[in-house]
Amino acid sequence: MYKYWQNIIMAQKKNKKVLVTGASKGIGKSIAKLLSDEGYEVYICARTESVLKNTAQEINAAGYFVCDLCQNESCKSIMEEGFDILVNNAGDYVYSSVEKTSDDDIRRLIKLNTEVPYRLIKYAVPYMKEKKWGRIVNIGSISGIVGEANASLYSMTKSAFTGLTKALALELAMDNITVNTINPGWVETELAENAVSAGDFSYEEELDMIPQRRFICPDEIANLVKYIVSEEAKGMTGQSISLCAGLSAG
Ligand SMILES: NC(=O)c1ccc[n+]([C@@H]2O[C@H](COP(=O)([O-])OP(=O)(O)OC[C@H]3O[C@@H](n4cnc5c(N)ncnc54)[C@H](OP(=O)(O)O)[C@@H]3O)[C@@H](O)[C@H]2O)c1
Incomplete structure (x- = not known):
């Protein structure tokens, strides 16, 4: 793992350190x-250094970590920096019938989508408890709420966030740490482009199955995260919130 601090002006920064994975x-x-x-x-991490470095410069990040989160040591050393806010976003998707799903994909997806967020939370919590303040936001998926045929492995890994979020919300309630998941x-x-190409339906057919007939824009997710990590949202914890253009409604 490599870490870089960017030389940014910190004067106007809020006194809160954030890690957004992936x-x-x-x-x-x-x-x-x-x-x-x-x-x-804001600190960010991913595996591909060239892309990560450009993004860090573009968004004026305070620093970035070039790492594969599936290496347990990477999770531990990143969290040694101490973060007030953890956004567990890194994840991957596999489109495959259950009987054709490879052992490698089973290991990889359970690791990246489920074990990695759990480990990061494990290392994040002591710092948050000491500060008596923390925000944990997981990026799940609507596939963890309603079933998605031929994506059972993905659905299984993402549905794990529902139980984790409720359990941790209870465990950390008195420490002023909230835990929520956006689906x-x-x-x-x-990721969506690759998932649609790997699937059995064209882009237009996928659109037809979405009540609002549109894909969500990444900024819509970002704005919900902005609210969840704010002081105003301190009463919201243990929640799994769908932001899905109506997909979960029926
Ligand atoms: N897009 C959708 O339609 C959709 C819907 C529901 C949920 N989600 C969830 O939203 C999250 C983000 O999805 P996205 O669509 O933004 O994906 P994306 O465009 O593929 O971006 C994934 C990010 O994660 C990083 N990453 C992947 N594996 C990593 C690893 N082992 N270690 C460190 N970083 C890693 C990638 O960079 P490197 O490859 O360089 O490491 C990249 O920065 C995922 O958890 C996904 O399941 C997405």
Whole structure:
């Protein structure tokens, strides 16, 4: 793992350090950019250094970590920096029938989508408890709330957030630490583009199945995160919130 601090002017920054995982592109990048624009001290991580470095410069991040979160040591050393806000965003998708799902995909998805967020929370909580303040936001998926045929592995990994969020909300309630999960429907990112190409339906057919007939824009997720991490949202904890253009409604 490599870490870099950017030489930014901290004077106008809020006194809150944020880690957004998997924030070189897609939803994570939008979240990191909005929080940085709002004055938070934002740190980001991903595996591909060139893309991550460009994003860090573009969004004026305070620093970035080039790392594979699936390496347990990376999770531990990143969290040694201490963060007030953790956004567990990094994740991947697999489109496959249950009988054709490979052992490698089973191991990889359970690790990245479920074990990694759990480990990051485990290392994040002692710092938050000491500060008597913390915000944990997980990016789940609507596939963890309603079933998605041929994405059972993905659905299984994302549904784990529902139980984790409720249990931790209870456990950390008296420490002024909130824990919530956002479950997006289809969002306009590379992951969604690849998922649609791997699936059995065209982009137009997918649109027809969404009540609002549109994909969510990454900024819509970012704005919900902005609210959840704010002081105004201190009473919201243990919640799984769908932001899915109506997909979960029926
Ligand atoms: N897009 C959708 O329609 C949609 C819908 C519901 C939920 N979600 C969830 O939203 C989250 C973000 O999705 P997205 O669409 O923005 O994905 P994306 O565009 O593919 O971005 C994924 C980010 O995670 C990083 N990443 C992947 N594996 C990593 C690893 N092992 N270690 C560190 N960083 C890693 C990627 O950078 P590197 O590849 O360089 O590491 C990238 O920055 C995921 O958890 C996804 O399941 C997405």
